[in-house]
Amino acid sequence: MSIQRLALSKFRGVIPGNPACSGCPHNIGLKIVGKTIGDKVILVVPAGCTSIISGYWPRSGLEFPILHVPFASAAAVASGLKAALESRGENGVVVVWSGDGGAADIGFATLSGAAVRNDDILVIVSDNEAYMNTGVQASGTTTWKALTTTSPVIGKTEEKKDIALIMLLHKVPYVATASIAYPTDLAEKIERAVSIRGFKLIHLHSPCPPGWRFDADKTIAIAKLAIETGAWILWEYNNGSFKISPQSKLYADKSKRKPLSEYLKMQGRFMHLTDEDIRGIENKIDENWKLILELEKYYSTKR
Amino acid sequence: MIRKALIGSHAIAMAVKLANVEVISAYPITPQTIIVEKIADMIERGELKAEYIRVESEHSALAVVYGASAGGSRVFTATSSHGLLYMYEMLWWVANSRLPVVMAVVTRSIGPPWNIHTDHQDVLSVRDSGWIIGFAENVQEVLDMTLQAYKISEDRRVLLPSIIALDGFILSHTSEPVVIPEPSEVNEWLPPRKPLPFKVEAGKFFAVGNLGPDDVTMELRWYIWRAMERAKYTINEVSLDYAKRFNTGSPAGLLETYRTTDAKYIAISMGSWSGDIKEAIDILRDEGYNVGLIRLRYIRPFPLEELRDTVSSAKALIVFDRAVSMGHQGILGMEVVSATNSKIPVKNIIAGLGGVDVSHHDFSNIIRGFIEEYESGLSIEWSIPEWYMPWMIKESEER
Ligand code: SF4
Numbered sequence: 225m226s227i228q229r230l231a232l233s234k235f236r237g238v239i240p241g242n243p244a245c246s247g248c249p250h251n252i253g254l255k256i257v258g259k260t261i262g263d264k265v266i267l268v269v270p271a272g273c274t275s276i277i278s279g280y281w282p283r284s285g286l287e288f289p290i291l292h293v294p295f296a297s298a299a300a301v302a303s304g305l306k307a308a309l310e311s312r313g314e315n316g317v318v319v320v321w322s323g324d325g326g327a328a329d330i331g332f333a334t335l336s337g338a339a340v341r342n343d344d345i346l347v348i349v350s351d352n353e354a355y356m357n358t359g360v361q362a363s364g365t366t367t368w369k370a371l372t373t374t375s376p377v378i379g380k381t382e383e384k385k386d387i388a389l390i391m392l393l394h395k396v397p398y399v400a401t402a403s404i405a406y407p408t409d410l411a412e413k414i415e416r417a418v419s420i421r422g423f424k425l426i427h428l429h430s431p432c433p434p435g436w437r438f439d440a441d442k443t444i445a446i447a448k449l450a451i452e453t454g455a456w457i458l459w460e461y462n463n464g465s466f467k468i469s470p471q472s473k474l475y476a477d478k479s480k481r482k483p484l485s486e487y488l489k490m491q492g493r494f495m496h497l498t499d500e501d502i503r504g505i506e507n508k509i510d511e512n513w514k515l516i517l518e519l520e521k522y523y524s525t526k527r
Numbered sequence: 528m529i530r531k532a533l534i535g536s537h538a539i540a541m542a543v544k545l546a547n548v549e550v551i552s553a554y555p556i557t558p559q560t561i562i563v564e565k566i567a568d569m570i571e572r573g574e575l576k577a578e579y580i581r582v583e584s585e586h587s588a589l590a591v592v593y594g595a596s597a598g599g600s601r602v603f604t605a606t607s608s609h610g611l612l613y614m615y616e617m618l619w620w621v622a623n624s625r626l627p628v629v630m631a632v633v634t635r636s637i638g639p640p641w642n643i644h645t646d647h648q649d650v651l652s653v654r655d656s657g658w659i660i661g662f663a664e665n666v667q668e669v670l671d672m673t674l675q676a677y678k679i680s681e682d683r684r685v686l687l688p689s690i691i692a693l694d695g696f697i698l699s700h701t702s703e704p705v706v707i708p709e710p711s712e713v714n715e716w717l718p719p720r721k722p723l724p725f726k727v728e729a730g731k732f733f734a735v736g737n738l739g740p741d742d743v744t745m746e747l748r749w750y751i752w753r754a755m756e757r758a759k760y761t762i763n764e765v766s767l768d769y770a771k772r773f774n775t776g777s778p779a780g781l782l783e784t785y786r787t788t789d790a791k792y793i794a795i796s797m798g799s800w801s802g803d804i805k806e807a808i809d810i811l812r813d814e815g816y817n818v819g820l821i822r823l824r825y826i827r828p829f830p831l832e833e834l835r836d837t838v839s840s841a842k843a844l845i846v847f848d849r850a851v852s853m854g855h856q857g858i859l860g861m862e863v864v865s866a867t868n869s870k871i872p873v874k875n876i877i878a879g880l881g882g883v884d885v886s887h888h889d890f891s892n893i894i895r896g897f898i899e900e901y902e903s904g905l906s907i908e909w910s911i912p913e914w915y916m917p918w919m920i921k922e923s924e925e926r
Contacts (some may be wrong), residue, residue: 266731268594281739289727291597292736293590294616300552300582300590305593305727306551307578308598332591337583388603 235262242285247440249430249447251277252404254286257319260289260414264317266305270298270326274350274358296330298322302345305523314427317418320347324365325355327411328389330389339394342422346414346512349387350423352432360435367527368508369501371493372435373524379496381395388427389515392461398424400460404431405447413460420463429456433483437492449487451475454509457516466514484509528773535669535698536561539605539631539691541705542673544575545713548603548629550595552580552588556610557643558695559633563605585610589617589628597735599722601677604628607695608635608649611827616651620761621688622657622751624735625724627680628688630658631673634798634849635695636881644882645695647798647849651858652825657751659689659758660827662797664783666703669693671769672824678717678765686724686756694799695882706775716772755828762825781830783822786812791821792898795834795863796847797823800885804847806891810888816898826862834851834866843872843901845894848912849879856912872906878915880889885915 225504237258244251250273257265266289269275275292279285293301298320306318320327327335327349338345354372355361362372362380365387369379392399398417402410410428431446433439438446450456451472458469468476475481483507488494497505533541539562543551553563569575578595582588585606587702592602611632621628627867632650636642650660659679663669669691676689693699717822727735759781762800766779787793796804803823811818821837838844844867848857855861860875867873874897879885893915900906 266727276738278734279735281734281737284732284734284737286734287732288734289729289731290734290737291594292734293593294587294620297590297620300587301594301597303580303582304552304591304594304596304602305598306594307580308595311549311578311600314598314728334587335582337587340583340813341581343580376648396666398768442896459885518787 230256230259230407230411233259235259236287237262239287242277242279244273244285245434245440247443248273248277248435249352249404249432249443250274250350253261253348253410253428253430254321256407256410257321257348257414258288260411261317261418264315265319266291266316268293268302268305268318268320270322270331271295271357272323272326274321274323276357282454290505295326296334298326298331298346299335301346303338303343304339306312306466318345320345322347322349323356324349324351324353324363324387328385329364332425337393339391339396339423342396344421344423346417346424346426348428350428352428352430352435353384354435356432356435369494369505371496388425391425396423396425397443398422398461401427401429401458403429403447403456403458405444405451406458409458409469409471413425416462425477438490442490446487446490449490451483453484453487454478454481454513455484455487459516460503464523466520468520477480478510528709529707530704531707532702533666534561534700534702535666535693536700537565538666538670538705539673540565540569541707542670543603544569544600545708545710546674546677546717547714547719548577549600550578550580550592550602551604552582553604553606554582554585554588556607558635558699559605559607559610559631561699562633564633569740585613586617589614589621590799591900592628593617593624593626596725597624597718597725599726601629601720603630605631605633607633608637611649611653612637618653618656618658620781623747624872625686625751626688627677627686627720629673629676629680630688630690632690632692633695633699634692639705642881643695645697645849646880646882647692648716648880650690650692653690654827654858657687657755659687659825661689661691662823663691663698664801666698666701667705668776668777669698670705670707671775672809674713674717675765675769675795679758679761681720681723682761683723684835685754685761687751687754687758692798697799703826708773708775712772714879720838759828759830761891778824780833781823781825781828782833783824784837785820785822787819787821789816789817791842792845792894792901793819793821793838793841794807794845794847794894795821795823795859797826797859798849800847800879803887804890805884806887807894809895810891816895818898819892825857829862829866831866834863838867838871841871843874843897843906845874845876845897848875848877851877851912853878872901872909874900874906875912876915877912889915889917
């Protein structure tokens with residue numbers, strides 16, 4: 225989907241002035257969901273920032289049909305809803321719009337169940353790398369060393385779990401990573417995903433100004449730096465083909481990447497890092513690249 | 528109309544089939560398993576045209592049927608004990624969303640220790656959640672109450688989910704002769720579900736469950752409370768209509784009375800052991816005691832008016848409880864005391880926890896003792912419930 229087509233789409237989806245913080249990544253992601261598949265979509269939203277962004281009755285912060293559901297239930301509710309639509313021959317793209325907690329932590333068993341059944345739903349995990357709605361507590365996807373309100377001094381001591389790869393190994397037809405800084409890539413991935421029958425998941429990198437402690441006008445800049453430093457890798461798995469997306473491809477070559485400290489230094493959550501810590505994070509990024517490149521190779525020889 | 532020997536679990540499955548349920552989801556737990564195995568079998572054989580969604584937990588089972596019900600389908604799930612507790616959060620979500628989900632709860636004790644036998648602790652732990660809760664006495668009633676649950680829950684005056692509780696093994700795994708209504712007659716009586724109170728659809732901007740002012744939350748609770756009150760009438764209406772049409776022999780209404788007309792002493796119970804209590808009542812009547820039984824068919828909504836009317840000229844009541852509120856009394860005992868405004872002395876017996884068997888002889892002995900205590904002025908000691916554990920008396924006598 226071209227940037228022009230995105231811009232021309234009349235679907236509102238996200239209402240200006242809704243309760244999201246300024247610079248909120250969810251608003252950006254939801255806008256793209258609306259502009260690509262808005263007229264077909266029903267959102268299932270577990271507890272999280274989007275529960276608030278959705279607005280205060282009788283007003284509305286989002287223009288979508290929305291089922292708000294308990295934290296750990298979203299994928300299962302979506303499965304049931306899709307079954308109801310199918311049993312009466314109705315159309316509708318059922319999309320779980322979830323944060324990291326609702327997908328990778330408390331909602332993980334449910335997500336896994338829906339993936340195993342290969343239910344015809346799209347799950348978008350808008351990952352802001354902590355429990356932001358409750359005040360920035362560490363989650364399973366919080367980066368190693370990041371400061372949160374439950375890792376306030378030395379930072380998170382555990383690894384970030386890779387929910388996209390975990391879901392890939394559920395052997396579902398479609399899994400991709402995306403970034404709110406690359407709207408056309410995200411839009412294309414959403415469009416491809418919904419054209420496929422079965423379980424689809426998009427893991428969306430969503431920098432959060434108050435949670436990561438940066439100024440609200442830097443959301444896109446930081447999301448972009450995550451790609452340019454190689455810290456976040458865009459890839460797409462589609463029915464047996466695994467490809468690093470063009471926006472990230474360049475950075476497979478480490479010498480092309482911007483220095484990691486540029487990305488980290490902009491975020492208050494990493495302000496306490498020593499040079500050694502930064503090297504530690506860099507090593508983890510290098511390891512991740514190795515794995516993703518190996519996967520790309522593996523799937524290309526498999527075909 | 529045909530007569531057939533069915534176990535309780537198969538009677539539920541039969542009711543699900545007769546009701547043309549469209550989406551079923553469940554997670555296996557003993558002793559609920561046979562229900563969902565039978566339904567899965569009926570679907571795979573093409574006898575029931577429905578979606579069966581195999582989930583990874585009870586929380587998801589209720590989440591799936593919640594989603595399907597929000598999409599307009601008629602749905603069913605079933606569970607027991609720990610499975611019901613694992614659903615707890617979703618139970619409230621379903622009730623507060625006013626979706627007419629129907630669920631069978633095969634009652635089972637809660638661990639530890641592990642125990643698969645019946646008591647009522649599991650289902651009564653969801654008493655306050657906004658679900659209609661019915662208790663079956665026998666397999667016929669299991670079938671009848673399940674079918675009626677759809678009609679009651681989907682009634683626009685009600686729009687609340689329903690639980691049908693049946694005692695684990697005693698009803699779920701025991702075969703009894705059952706009258707099965709004719710499918711065509713059921714279809715006429717129970718048409719396809721109208722998608723009330725709402726239906727989520729693509730292109731229709733409508734949020735279910737979003738934030739709002741606090742007074743809206745309170746007002747919505749009030750609507751549920753009023754719907755529960757109205758459900759009393761709907762239950763009476765639906766069960767009377769059902770009894771007339773299908774003539775299966777199950778009583779109608781929120782409670783059943785047994786030999787209470789002139790009774791001075793009345794026992795109160797729920798569930799399958801009510802059959803044993805009826806036998807005890809017969810024995811005691813033969814001995815000249817003026818006793819009867821009230822069996823609650825529904826504990827939510829609570830049959831306040833009917834209960835008050837029936838006990839109005841009784842001298843004393845004895846309540847048999849298969850569940851207890853730790854730190855207070857038996858749960859049914861508390862309900863009866865509050866319903867009678869403490870005007871009539873109530874003896875509360877806690878028995879049969881963890882599936883401990885209580886025979887009709889036990890019941891007749893207990894009731895006889897209760898009458899003797901009352902007549903010798905000992906009812907003053909009834910403020911504390913009595914735990915019926917005859918093996919402990921035997922042990923202490925041996926010592
Ligand atoms: S805390 Fe972060 S993710 Fe949540 S609304 Fe604010 S900016 Fe958006």
